[in-house]
Structure formats: structure tokens, C-alpha cells
Amino acid sequence: MDKAPAARDRGQAPRIVALRRLGEEELAALNEVGQVDYFEDLNEGNREAFEAAMASAHGLIGGKLELDEAMLERSPNLEVVSTISVGYDQLPLEAMNRRGILLCNTPDVLTETTADTAFALIMATQRRLVELSCMVREGRWTSHVGPDQFGHDVHGKALGIVGAGRIGAAIARRGALGFGMSVLYTARAPKPELEQHLGAEHCSLDELLARADIVCLAVPYSDDTHHLIDADALARMKPSAALINIARGKVVDETALIEALEQGTIRAAGLDVFTREPLDADSPLARMDNVVVLPHIGSATHETRAAMARRAVDNLIGALVGEGPVNAVNKASWRAGRAS
Numbered sequence: 001m002d003k004a005p006a007a008r009d010r011g012q013a014p015r016i017v018a019l020r021r022l023g024e025e026e027l028a029a030l031n032e033v034g035q036v037d038y039f040e041d042l043n044e045g046n047r048e049a050f051e052a053a054m055a056s057a058h059g060l061i062g063g064k065l066e067l068d069e070a071m072l073e074r075s076p077n078l079e080v081v082s083t084i085s086v087g088y089d090q091l092p093l094e095a096m097n098r099r100g101i102l103l104c105n106t107p108d109v110l111t112e113t114t115a116d117t118a119f120a121l122i123m124a125t126q127r128r129l130v131e132l133s134c135m136v137r138e139g140r141w142t143s144h145v146g147p148d149q150f151g152h153d154v155h156g157k158a159l160g161i162v163g164a165g166r167i168g169a170a171i172a173r174r175g176a177l178g179f180g181m182s183v184l185y186t187a188r189a190p191k192p193e194l195e196q197h198l199g200a201e202h203c204s205l206d207e208l209l210a211r212a213d214i215v216c217l218a219v220p221y222s223d224d225t226h227h228l229i230d231a232d233a234l235a236r237m238k239p240s241a242a243l244i245n246i247a248r249g250k251v252v253d254e255t256a257l258i259e260a261l262e263q264g265t266i267r268a269a270g271l272d273v274f275t276r277e278p279l280d281a282d283s284p285l286a287r288m289d290n291v292v293v294l295p296h297i298g299s300a301t302h303e304t305r306a307a308m309a310r311r312a313v314d315n316l317i318g319a320l321v322g323e324g325p326v327n328a329v330n331k332a333s334w335r336a337g338r339a340s
């Protein structure tokens with residue numbers, strides 16, 4: 001049986017480990033409530049110090065957190081983990097539940113920015129923006145463009161949203177209200193508000209793949225969504241269709257995707273996320289004209305990253321010394337753990 005964190009005397013200032021990219025204001029807020037060990041990044045030179053800090057930490061906050069069960073074992077006092085992201089597929093949630101450790105994330109504040117990124121990929125893949133911009137930059141624009149350089153419309157097309165949650169709905173709004181697109185969507189439960197306001201249509205994944213001109217992935221990564229888009233799914237898509245992935249790389253079988261793009265099973269892809277990140281420079285995805293690749297920048301604007309960091313700090317402080325976090329993934333487990 002995993003041990004819940006030892007009860008902390010509520011008068012005792014919590015020890016906090018902060019990892020990766022907090023601003024001065026956020027660090028000052030943390031320092032006001034606890035004793036903070038800040039690691040701007042992790043490397044061979046400071047890993048030992050990080051592990052020593054984790055051995056007595058009550059709270060962990062940061063982006064791209066690396067935390068496995070062995071690390072939890074070596075962090076017996078850990079009460080709260082506050083990730084600067086909405087996704088938490090890289091964190092051992094079940095083990096955290098067993099130990100009564102609270103996991104907080106940062107939904108909402110990144111929704112619109114990530115939907116903007118999805119739409120940038122939609123525009124870029126449909127209109128071949130990166131490929132044609134390279135043509136200009138490399139001095140290959142030597143005569144008027146013709147059908148070989150033409151793209152495909154965005155307005156009026158069928159947009160298929162796989163995972164119509166917060167971000168999926170924001171992408172759907174852009175498509176329906178801004179570009180007059182018809183919207184198809186999948187989710188575990190129907191979304192009457194999307195149907196009412198956007199005329200969106202709930203359908204099965206197979207139907208969405210067969211009908212959409214642009215398939216946009218916005219599901220969380222889990223055992224259920226691992227390789228949701230595999231060779232079979234790609235074969236169901238229209239040969240003229242584009243696949244956009246702002247979810248997580250492993251939602252797509254990347255080998256099958258490369259094959260589908262090479263063989264013309266689908267026309268194009270716009271990808272912000274990959275099976276392994278950073279993407280290997282030798283990956284065919286990095287070289288194909290019909291693929292737009294981004295370095296996982298879904299939420300990466302100054303405004304949104306600052307809002308995410310602020311929200312993560314509020315979550316941690318709320319959980320460690322306040323009235324509770326703004327956003328928590330497993331609040332029930334946390335309460336149960338602390339009460340036992």
C-alpha cells in the first residue's frame with residue numbers, strides 16, 4: 001500500500017520545488033508562502049540537488065514535469081503537484097491517487113491560444129503557406145504561380161473535431177463563425193450547446209473521418225486514445241483531406257501517418273506534437289512539402305504562458321496554504337488521502 005504524505009503541521013511553511021520557467025512575480029508569490037528551491041532547468045549538474053530538494057518537498061510546480069513512481073517514492077512529503085499545462089498524460093496519476101497527492105493543471109487559460117495554433121495549422125496546410133513561402137525565400141519564385149502551387153479553400157469546408165472539449169469547441173467556433181465551415185465532432189458525450197450555436201453534428205469517428213475535409217485532433221492522450229488515428233483511420237479519410245494534430249503525438253501512429261502522406265492516402269498534415277519531442281531532424285515529417293511542423297507551441301505566447309504560470313502558482317498556493325486550488329484533476333483522491 002502506498003503511503004499518503006505525512007501530515008504537515010499547518011503552521012509549518014511548506015517546502016516547494018519549482019522547475020522550469022517561472023517569472024519573478026510567480027517566484028515571489030511562492031516565496032511568500034514557503035521555502036522555494038527553483039531549478040530553471042534540469043541537467044546532470046543539478047539533478048542531485050533537485051532530488052535532494054524533492055526528498056523534503058510538499059509541493060512541486062513546473063512545466064514539462066518529469067515524475068515517475070520511483071521519484072514519488074523518494075518524495076515522501078509530497079502533497080501537491082501543479083503542472084503548467086492542461087495535459088497531464090506524462091504524470092503517474094494512478095500512483096498519485098494512491099498516495100493522496102493532488103494534481104493541479106491549467107485548463108481554460110490556454111484554450112483560445114491553442115485553438116489559434118490549430119487554426120494557423122489549418123490555414124497553413126490548406127493554403128500551403130510554408131511550402132510557398134520557402135519558394136519565395138529560396139529564390140524559386142521565377143514566374144506567376146499556376147495550378148501546381150494552388151491550395152485549397154478553408155471557408156465552406158467540413159471541419160471534423162475529434163474531441164470537442166474546451167479547445168475542440170474553440171476550434172469549432174472559429175471554423176463555424178469565422179469561416180462558414182460545417183462542423184462534425186466526436187466526444188464521449190454529445191455537446192448540445194455546439195449543436196445549437198454552431199450547427200455542429202455529433203457523429204462516430206468513422207463517419208467524421210469519411211466526411212471531413214480537415215480532421216483536427218483535440219483529445220487528451222490516454223490508453224483509450226493511443227494511436228486513435230492509425231493506418232485504418234487514415235485510410236477512411238478523404239484523399240484530399242488534411243490531418244491537424246494539436247493534441248499529443250501518440251494519438252497518431254506516426255509511422256502510418258508518414259506512409260499515408262507519402263502514398264497520397266491523405267493530402268496533408270499540420271502537426272504541433274510528435275511521438276518523440278523534439279522531433280528528430282531526420283524524420284520524413286520534417287522534410288515533406290505537404291506537412292507543416294511546429295515545435296509544440298500550442299499555448300506558447302507571452303500572454304498565455306504567463307497566465308498559465310500564474311494559474312499554476314495560484315493552484316499550488318491554494319492547495320498548500322489556502323482555500324484549495326482553482327483547478328484540480330483528482331481532488332476527491334486528495335481529500336481521501338489527507339483524511340486517512
Ligand code: NAP
Nearest residue numbers: 087163164165166167187188189219220224246247298299
Ligand atoms: P478537454 O476539455 O478535457 O477536452 C477533451 C475532449 O476529448 C472532450 O470532448 C472529451 O469528451 C474528449 N475525449 C476524451 N477522451 C476521449 C476518448 N477516449 N475518445 C473520444 N473523445 C475523448 O481538454 P482540452 O482542454 O480541450 O485539452 C485537450 C488536450 O489538448 C489536452 O489534454 C492536451 O493533451 C492537448 N493540448 C495541447 C496543447 C499544445 O501545446 N499542442 C496545448 C493545450 C492542450 P467529453 O467532453 O465527452 O468528456
